[in-house]
Amino acid sequence: MNKFLREARLWLVAIPVLLWTLLPIYHIFLFSISTKDSAFSGALWPAKPTLHNFVTVFRQEHFYLHDFWHQIWNSLWIACATGVLTLAIATCAAFAISRLKVRGGRTVMNAALFTYFIPAAFLAVPMYKAMGSYGLLNNRWSLVLAMVTLAAPYAIWVLKQASDKLPWELDEAARIDGATPLQLFRLVYLPLMTPSLVAIGTYALLLAWNEYLYAFLLLSNDIPLAVGLGHFLASDDSPWELLMATALIYGLPPAAIYYAFRRYMVGGLTSGAVKT
Amino acid sequence: MAAIAIPHPASPAPRRVSSWQTWGVLMIAPYVLVFLVFVLYPVTYGLWLARHAQSYRTLFEDPVFFRSVLNTIVFLLVAVNLKFVLALFLSGFFVHERAWIRWLSVIFIIPWAVPAIPTIFSIRFMLNPEWGLINSLIFRLTAQDGPNWLTEPSLALFMAMLVHIWKALPFWTLILMAGRLAIPREQYEAASVDGATAWQKFKFVTWPSIRTLYLTSTLLSMIWTLGDFNSVYLLTGGGPADLTHVLATLGIRYIRLDQVDQAMATIVVALPFVLPLVYFMMKRLSVDDEGR
Numbered sequence: 001m002n003k004f005l006r007e008a009r010l011w012l013v014a015i016p017v018l019l020w021t022l023l024p025i026y027h028i029f030l031f032s033i034s035t036k037d038s039a040f041s042g043a044l045w046p047a048k049p050t051l052h053n054f055v056t057v058f059r060q061e062h063f064y065l066h067d068f069w070h071q072i073w074n075s076l077w078i079a080c081a082t083g084v085l086t087l088a089i090a091t092c093a094a095f096a097i098s099r100l101k102v103r104g105g106r107t108v109m110n111a112a113l114f115t116y117f118i119p120a121a122f123l124a125v126p127m128y129k130a131m132g133s134y135g136l137l138n139n140r141w142s143l144v145l146a147m148v149t150l151a152a153p154y155a156i157w158v159l160k161q162a163s164d165k166l167p168w169e170l171d172e173a174a175r176i177d178g179a180t181p182l183q184l185f186r187l188v189y190l191p192l193m194t195p196s197l198v199a200i201g202t203y204a205l206l207l208a209w210n211e212y213l214y215a216f217l218l219l220s221n222d223i224p225l226a227v228g229l230g231h232f233l234a235s236d237d238s239p240w241e242l243l244m245a246t247a248l249i250y251g252l253p254p255a256a257i258y259y260a261f262r263r264y265m266v267g268g269l270t271s272g273a274v275k276t
Numbered sequence: 277m278a279a280i281a282i283p284h285p286a287s288p289a290p291r292r293v294s295s296w297q298t299w300g301v302l303m304i305a306p307y308v309l310v311f312l313v314f315v316l317y318p319v320t321y322g323l324w325l326a327r328h329a330q331s332y333r334t335l336f337e338d339p340v341f342f343r344s345v346l347n348t349i350v351f352l353l354v355a356v357n358l359k360f361v362l363a364l365f366l367s368g369f370f371v372h373e374r375a376w377i378r379w380l381s382v383i384f385i386i387p388w389a390v391p392a393i394p395t396i397f398s399i400r401f402m403l404n405p406e407w408g409l410i411n412s413l414i415f416r417l418t419a420q421d422g423p424n425w426l427t428e429p430s431l432a433l434f435m436a437m438l439v440h441i442w443k444a445l446p447f448w449t450l451i452l453m454a455g456r457l458a459i460p461r462e463q464y465e466a467a468s469v470d471g472a473t474a475w476q477k478f479k480f481v482t483w484p485s486i487r488t489l490y491l492t493s494t495l496l497s498m499i500w501t502l503g504d505f506n507s508v509y510l511l512t513g514g515g516p517a518d519l520t521h522v523l524a525t526l527g528i529r530y531i532r533l534d535q536v537d538q539a540m541a542t543i544v545v546a547l548p549f550v551l552p553l554v555y556f557m558m559k560r561l562s563v564d565d566e567g568r
Contacts, residue, residue: 042412092303102300119503121524126322181299210391247394258389
């Protein structure tokens, strides 16, 4: 009986948590399979579920969707470029700080941490002005570079933590064998760091794909899908059911990637986020 | 860093050390470049733009500014603390060893794993007073019209806080869960032997162990919440009548109005609150770093 009560108490927490978590998600799904009339009726399940919204989106048959495929391509391009660049820059920096013990490494680390802790929405204003003076506004590279700036500090910090844990004897042995720093990097460091590299690459990729604020500040013509979704709100009679179908298509890939790499993400990232 | 050898022309070692240093400099250079070009220059340039006293006079005369400061303070105090009390409670729930609770934790992380726009828009539609899901349900259950969730300013701000909590709660629950799991099980067993109640176990075993983590996380979350643009902007757009802006959205509002000097002044005014938090967090992480 006592055991039953204990289980019941757990379920009493579980059910509200489940509803709270899933309701907004379910609502996206509900809208995306509803006709316009049914979506606006407040029904919990559409009378006639339909996939027609997705067909409309894929065929770009609405004013807000004319550039759908192009916007997805932009999002993908920006996310991949950010992932690759962040990974390259952060891995090299972490290697230089942690293994090569480069002079001034500590100062650079502090500069990176400072960037990490400055709220992104505050950095957005000066970044916008600076991109303007570099003539990069409305260029996809401005968003890529901005996202690399935001992603690299955390990336360097996590990679440095992981890198510090590698046995120092490896470096000693490599040095005695006459390896160059580049060989040490390529043959010893990269293979051992692979799990952290996967985590960081995924982190930067998702950060860029999901970003809204910087995207809509820096790009206004050739926009990624996130900004395209924002345009739906421009008028009051927007087709919410199409917006939710598009939003579902936009939200699924990052969620799938997150869950595919969850093992790395939880091990590699949450432990590094806050130290006890 | 102090271990750099004194130059010794006869031996080959210093040359090798210096070649390793050269590689180090080369490999760290790309990030240094990114920092100089996209952080240091923008910030310096921004501060330069914010040098006019007139910007601050205009800013302080703008009623939207004061409302935003007030909203920001309320947002930080209420949303962050509510989030952490919930995270503390839920982390205690999720550490129970049941297969179904493990599955629930996988579902629970969804808000953190999906991008902000789809879910915030979804919540925005749910809260629509005329045809939104929530008010439809309220009408069906009580035959009364539900509240105007997003057109009543304080209610709208509270909804933005809920959106923020919905999104960030899973992450902080995971962090506090990791803290709880690091506590040796023997301590709880010993407490049980002594006949401790659940509350006493929490008070004398759990809380002393995770207190530092809890406080550090709260501070870090405050910094990030200060920069939370999405929860407010995508839900209310700062409306109705610019009454739900926070500092993060206000700066962007000024940019949209083409008043960049004002936008920078807003950020400069916020710096006295941000910088001590940033300084404190950096110090904490550096201490951890040396401790290993």
